[in-house]
Amino acid sequence: MKHRKVLALTAALAGFALVATGCSSGSNGGSGGGSDDSGKKTLPTSAQINEQPVSDLQDGGTLRLPISQWITQWNYNQVDGALVDASTIEQATMPFIYVIDGKGAPQLDTDYVSKAEATSDDPLTIEYEINPKAKWNDGSPITWKDFENEWKALNGSNQDYLVGSTTGYEDIASVTKGSSDQDVKVVFDKPFSDWKSLFSPLYPASQTGTPEQFNEAYKGKVPLSSGPYKVSKLDETAGTVTIVPDENWWGEKPKLDQVIFRSLDGNADVDAYLNKEIDSVLTTTSERFDRVKDAKDSKIYASTSAQYTHVDFSSKGILKDKQLRLAIQHAVNREALAQVIGGTLPYKLGTLDNHIFLSTDDGYQANTDPNGTFDVEKAKKILDDDGWKTDGQYRKKGGETLSLSITIPSGATASQKLSEVMQQQLKDVGIELKLKSVAVDDFFEQYVTPGNYDMTIFVWGGTGFHSGGASIYQTGDTGQNYGRIGDESIDKLIAQAIAEPDTDKANAIWNKVDTQVWAIGHSMPITAKPALVAQNPKLANYGAFAGAQNIDWTKVGFTK
Structure with a gap:
């Protein structure tokens, strides 16, 4: 699936994940299912969004929501653009050909495309019929040229397009016009099972038709x-982004007068919520949850999110040595990190032992043995065999102290707590870990995306398709593999999984991918995060969405 970057663990802890397949449809239910032996609840897998019929909503009103950082790139497909906050806003302002429902399944958005079907399996051919009413907000129609342009930009043939991922697009042989400008014929040169993930969001050819336009036209602005x-x-x-109803919209009219998104660092969003300055806030750490759980005129909603927290390694510095990465995987107690994240939350958070699947996914299995298990003695032996000998508090080799850093954004209190725990865990095996705090707005652009770190912590957000996350683990200098850690055997397995139409067979291949990802010391998943949201009780059809579920912005509003 595609994945979206989320700001590293601010106190509003977000996480990386795959869509939670098997989620049930949205509900207006209470805060969860049963309890385990510790008395903590199990998370519900259905959405809790105060679901209400549109007829029961007010006309008008201003919804105020937080975002975790200022968004500089509004082209989601550009390497700096795949942020969860940006995607949330783009779901209201850009075409998504398929959207993910509350069960984790893709559904065609007929406001944009009236019909999409596979008309041939050999070669795989998809034909789209664009809704004749569909247009850009300057009045120009959405046509096959927009599809063709997106394919040309994202297929990897021109490196001047700085893209987040080429997955799927690189498998397309042609995008051509059908019987009219609103008919699109897409022919693949090899099978791609997740074809429904493509062209979402779609951007206009008039604004992204050259590499310069693609990289710059949506930088700091939204021209179309x-x-x-x-x-x-x-x-x-x-630090605010304001969206208002588009008078050129042809579908169901939205209920709100405007939505104002406000960039708030650290715990400032909780402060703003308690001061009634915003209407909803993510409360996924015990510190934040404890502050809002008894707030007046507030309600807590909970569900299973499509995000998880992970530790990322980079091969640019000392961790180019795979043995060091493997030693760290054994030295770090991820269970302890999950408990740091969960704290006193009323929901139990277990470790996530798979890079590809969430524990709620049908294909999930733990693949940590033998390379991702917590085993201090094994970590020490790997370091000994790698020539890093005990010499005082920290190990040394050739006079060099075994020292590395973990880069986190300033104000990210949860990231700092996790880093401090790992600092002690690594010290126990003779590795020095230094904390490096950087400006929030520089974190991705200057550090994560170019791989300028030894270790870092951030969150991935899934969009409902496994294939879109492939570039996280593939070799090459582009895409989402910011640490540039991979090997050709993983590339080949990913290609097989993407081309396999049988779900059970594809899941087996994806688990082989995961086993190899652990074996090369690519990264360490910690835990999938719950979606715990405190919000204004009058806010409807918004809240704790299930998995990678898209927001239907035409239904969001306040009850009468």
Whole structure:
């Protein structure tokens, strides 16, 4: 699946994950299922979004929501653009050909495409019929040229397009016009089982038709959009993004007058919520949850999210040595890290032992043995065999002290706590870990994306398709593998999984991928995060969404 970057663990801990397949449809239920022996609840797998019929909502109103950082790139497909906060807003302002429902399944959005079907299996051919009403908000129609342009930008043939992922697009042989400008014929040169993941979001050819346009046209601005809302104001000084109903929208009209997204660092969003300055806030750490759980005029919603927290390694510095990465995987007690994240939350958080699947996914299995198990003695032996000998508090080799750093954004209190725990765990095997705090707005662009770190912590957000996350583990200098750690055997397995139409067979291959990812010391998943949301009780059809479920912005509003 595609994955979206989430700001490293601010106190509003978000996480990386795959869509939680098997989620049930959205509900308006209570806070969860049964309890385990510790008295903690198990998370519900259905959405809790105060689901209400649109007829029961007010006309108008201003919804105020937090975002975790200022968004500089509004082209989601550009390497700096795949942020969860940006995607949340883009779901209201850009075309998504398929959206993920509350059960984790893709559904065609007929506001944009009236029909999409595979008309041939050999070669795989998909034909799209664009809704004749579909248009960009300057009045120009959405046509096959927009599909063709997106394919050309994202297929990897021109490295000047700085793309987040080429998965799927690189398997397309041609995108051509059908019987009219609203008919699109996509022919693949090899099978791609997740074809429903493509062209979402879709961008206009008029704005992204050259590498310069692709990389720059949506940087700090949104020149053209298509959705129930449009971006009316980007105020970097105030840190606010304002969207308002788009008068050119042809579908169901949205209920709100405007939505204002406000960039708030650290715990500032909780402060703002308690001061009634925003209407909803993510509360996925015990520190934050404890502050809001008894707030007046507030309700807590819970579900299983499509995000997980992980530790990422980079091969640019000392961790280019695979043996060091493997030693760290054995030295770090991920169970202890999960408990740090879970703290006193009323929900139990276990470790996530798979890079590809969440524990709620049908294909999930633990693949940590033999390379991802917590085993201090094994970590020490790997370091000994690698020439790092005990010499005082920290190991040395050739006069060099075994010292590395973990890069986190300033104000990310949960990231700092996790880093401090790992600092002690690594010290126990003779590795020095230094904490490096950097500016929040520089974290991805200057450090994560170029791989300028030894270790770091951030969160991935899934969009419902396994294949879109493939570039996280593939070799090469582009895509989402920021640490540049991979090997050709993984590349080959990923190609097999992507081309396999049988789900059970594909899941088996994906688990082989995961086993190899552990074996090369690529990264360490910690735990999938719950979606725990405190919000204004009058806010409807918004809250704790299940898995990678998309927001239907035409239904979000306040009850009468």
